[in-house]
Amino acid sequence: MADHYEVLGVERDASPEDIKKAYRRLARQLHPDVNPGEDASEKFKLVTHAYDVLSDPEQRRRYDMGGDQSPFGGGGAAGFGGFSDIFETFFGGAQGGGGGRGPRPRSRRERGQDALVRVTLQLGDVVFGTHRDLEVDTAVLCETCQGACTQPGTSEVTCDICHGSGHVQRTVRSLLGNVVTSQPCTVCHGHGTTIPYPCGTCQGQGRVRARRTVSVDIPAGVESGLRLQLPGSGEVGPAGGPNGDLYLEITVEAHDAFSREGDDLVATLEVSMPDAILGATTTIESLDGSVDLEVRPGVQSGDVLTIKGRGITPLRGSQRGDLKVGVHVVTPTRLDHKERALIEEFAKRTKDPGPRLAEHQQGMFSKFRDRFRH
Incomplete structure (x- = not known):
């Protein structure tokens, strides 16, 4: 492999700025858009690869360790031949021998x-x-x-730098012998082809x-x-x-009249006081059409009327849930003189003892909620 410093035409102690200037000068001369020759294209790839290595401080340091400036010179491998063989085996790069197993x-x-x-x-x-x-x-x-x-x-086409391997190997001399390092090719970005x-x-x-x-x-x-x-x-x-x-x-999105409880749909039905006392039949609009609903005489606020099979089909099932309608008895707030007299007469006839505490501790609203869940 050609020496990177020679490729760029700079000294080994060249500054980063000198390396950048040299690369720019050569790139302008050899770029395929300016110089379409095949030889120029090959040189441009070598120049680009050399610049990629020498412009990176860490890569340049590693490269210099394996060059002529190595403190161990050419005899480093001879003094540590055994370690060299071990490292070349583990790092997959014995040159010329059985180093066929490299990164793909x-x-x-x-x-x-x-x-x-x-x-x-x-x-x-x-x-x-x-x-x-x-x-x-x-x-x-x-x-x-x-x-x-x-x-x-x-x-x-096969990359000219890595010859299709996608990686470039270099031998670095160290105290323990020759260590073969591998890094992705900077020309083909590790693909092996361009x-x-x-x-x-x-x-x-x-x-x-x-x-x-x-x-x-x-x-x-x-x-x-x-x-x-x-x-x-x-x-x-x-x-x-x-x-x-x-x-x-x-x-x-939330619905104006219905909400979801598991696989059931729940809604609230407002019932007038006379209908709560006497009972009534009404028609409500469910999500899949009209349905008749019977309000039995004497229904109370918090009672739940269930319509089977008008709820939601489960995500992993076929049997639909129910439509549960909670009753809310509406008390009139404005009565004329005659209506009030009728109510007072009704109260006298029922002999209602008046308001009193319920015998259980559960409030009406929690009772209403719990009935929806059963």
Whole structure:
């Protein structure tokens, strides 16, 4: 491998600024856009690699340890031959011998990232399930190159620096002998190949950003905060890699009349005092149509009327919950003279002893709530 200092044309004690100036000068001369010759392209790659190493203080320090300035000179390996063999075996780099096991080049194809879409549903959607066509901004396969990353009619070429391995090895002399180090090739970025003519549509990525439609059937029984996973519906990976997953995060909007308790729907029915005393039949609008409801005579505030099978279908089940309607008896606040006289007469006839504490400790509102849960 050519000496990096000689490639850049600088002394070994050159300052970082001198190295940068030398690289810029050579890059302007050898860049493929200015000098299209094959020999110039090869030199440009060597110049770029040399600059990558010498512009990094740590890489330059390691490189200098293995150069002519090494304090152990050329005889270091002879004095520590046994250790040298051990290190070369472990680090996979005995030169010219059985060092075939090195790091493999990194594939350009990678799995795409997952995507998250928030979906807002009505309570009726939760009862029956629903279908949605979702517009998603994501990465899709490039139609021009079909994930190949290259212009049609061209292909990747083996990297001239690492010769397809994706890594560059250097032997560093140390007190323990020769140590072979390996690092990703800075020219092909560890892929082992380069793309001389990248696809103009995707800029060599194999994918482009686009808006696409995802059709999804959302099952009944979902609730706010739940995430549904759609495998393979996320963005396509680089170089046409496999798609990630799409996650739907559910939010259920509040309903004016109904709320959810597990698989049941609950609501409150306001009943006038005469209807509470005498009983009545009424029709209410549930989430799946009209339903008749009978209010028995003498119903009390807090009583719950149950309508079977008009609740929510469970997420992993088929039998729907119930519709539970809590009764709230409405006491009139404005009475004319005749109405008040009738009520007073009714009170005398019932011989009601008047307001008193209930014999149990449970309040009316907690009783009302608990009845919904049973």
